[in-house]
Amino acid sequence: xxLSSTDSRxxxxxxxxxxxxxNLGDRVDNMSRARQAxxxxxxxxxxxxxxxxxxxxxxxxxxxxxxxxxxxxxxMDTALTAREWLGLIAKMEADFGRKRxxxxxxxxxxxxxxxxxxxxxxxxxxxxxxxxxxxxERRFVVQPLAELQPxxxxxxxxxxxxxxxxxxxxxxxxxxxxxxx
Numbered sequence: 001x002x003l004s005s006t007d008s009r010x011x012x013x014x015x016x017x018x019x020x021x022x023n024l025g026d027r028v029d030n031m032s033r034a035r036q037a038x039x040x041x042x043x044x045x046x047x048x049x050x051x052x053x054x055x056x057x058x059x060x061x062x063x064x065x066x067x068x069x070x071x072x073x074x075x076m077d078t079a080l081t082a083r084e085w086l087g088l089i090a091k092m093e094a095d096f097g098r099k100r101x102x103x104x105x106x107x108x109x110x111x112x113x114x115x116x117x118x119x120x121x122x123x124x125x126x127x128x129x130x131x132x133x134x135x136x137e138r139r140f141v142v143q144p145l146a147e148l149q150p151x152x153x154x155x156x157x158x159x160x161x162x163x164x165x166x167x168x169x170x171x172x173x174x175x176x177x178x179x180x181x
Contacts, residue, residue: 011079014119015047017149018074018089019132021112023057024068031070032181034111037092040086044078050144052177056139062109066108067108069144072117072181073144080128082118089113116141122155131155140166 018038023028031052039046050073057069078085096111116132123130131154135141142165146153150162157164 007011011043013077013079014121015087016075016076016078016082017145018114019071019112019114019116019135019144021069021071021140023069024062024108024110024111027070028052028177028179028181030110031072034092034096034113035074035181037095038074038076038088038113041080041088041092042120043080044076047075047077049074049181051138052179052181053144053176055140056173059141065109069140070177071144073141073148075148077166082115082121082123083110083128085115086128089115108138113176114141116145117152117154126174127172131157136164137168139170139174140164142168143174144161 020031022034022035035049038044053071055065055069055071057064060067080088092115093111094107096109097111097120098111114132115128116129116135118130121130124170132141135154136157137144144164146161150160150165152161153159154161158168
């Protein structure tokens with residue numbers, strides 16, 4: 001029996017990293033539900049999840065400074081493209097009640113999901129930028145990513161995640177939670 005070219009082509013997978021954050025409601029439950037939504041989105045297998053990290057809000061209005069975030073990183077093997085994930089993430093965030101209106105992009109939210117990286121791809125079109133343009137400036141992204149893949153070098157960078165982490169200030173501003181999610 002011979003296989004047709006369609007049967008013999010396995011769909012190529014990539015490893016994709018997501019940064020998750022929340023600062024409203026039951027934050028641990030929000031993170032858990034977002035993880036489950038990503039896992040249920042289809043055609044993905046969890047490679048790793050970081051611990052939860054409690055962090056101070058960054059670039060928010062003074063009225064939101066008291067709302068600490070929980071942040072984490074989730075890494076998946078997936079056959080979906082980064083662009084397909086972008087659409088899925090927008091729906092997930094909307095399902096959590098997130099509204100992307102007005103000029104307050106850093107308003108409190110039950111969930112925020114960003115694509116940190118998608119394999120070795122560099123993407124910068126159609127509203128999608130991968131790797132995330134500010135990932136290396138944000139300890140709340142780099143710290144949990146370093147837990148999972150300290151030796152990874154993201155496209156466009158010359159340094160490992162661990163090297164970038166070592167260069168960032170604010171180590172005392174993150175608190176690692178021992179709670180599972």
